[in-house]
Amino acid sequence: MQLLPWISDEFLINAVEKLLIIADKSLQKSETDFNKNVLDPFSAIFQIAGFNISHDEWLIAEKTRQAQKSLQNHVGDFHQIILGGVGSWENLETGQIMDLVNHDKKIIAEIKNKYNTVKGSDLSGLYQAMENLVSNKYSTFKGYTAYYVTIIPKKPTRINTFFNPSDKEKGTKFSENHDIRLIDGASFYEIVTGDPNALFNLYQTLPTVIQKLTGKEFKSDTINQMIKYFELAYGSSHSKG
């Protein structure tokens, strides 16, 4: 029995393994390259005093912080890899304007992990790039629908609406274009897989995959806690149906 009906076990396991390897390397690097980026000595002294911790505790916290920074840079990429492994979806190389394309469904997508990943003034440029790709008659993607995907949305509800940020040149909003859309992760996973619970099912499967790869088992209260975090991010509507 396949772990998830919409993606092969091999692909899923490889994607998860990749992130685990990155996590491991990040932790190692925080030891070996601890001073690669100049530490803020003032920050250190105020943390030790203000958080009431010892130097040893600060050292652990700082290494964890550095490793977490590295790892988080790849979480968005994880979704891009997974989604690019479904059906006729393609994960475009870095350097391309967009992250994902499906020529059958005529959809292109830019994947960001969190709603506040891109600052306001940069949304302006993103909109214009998307507008160009789907509107320009010489574009490969003329007539496609472009999605700006925020895997983790601002509020724990599903959204699939016009993406019309404000034009930083003019200070007014771009016009609402039906083919340039803002969508959350749960909704976009549904478009890609056809399964309304795909994102939640992926999340639920991760402990199993991780255990296969590492032998490490998640405690049941840890899993319950993880489910709560998911519900805080996406609401609890995933459990229906």
Added chain:
DNA sequence: AAGGGGAGGAGGCAGCATAG
């Protein structure tokens, strides 16, 4: 008037590709 919250600006840290 005070406080919550959204929008937008700025900046820090990290990875990666590439130029020199």
Added chain:
DNA sequence: CTATGCTGCCTCCTCCCCTT
């Protein structure tokens, strides 16, 4: 090899509107 520029993710701050 190092330096540099670009991109991604996250945090902090300020301004401003709206509710209480």
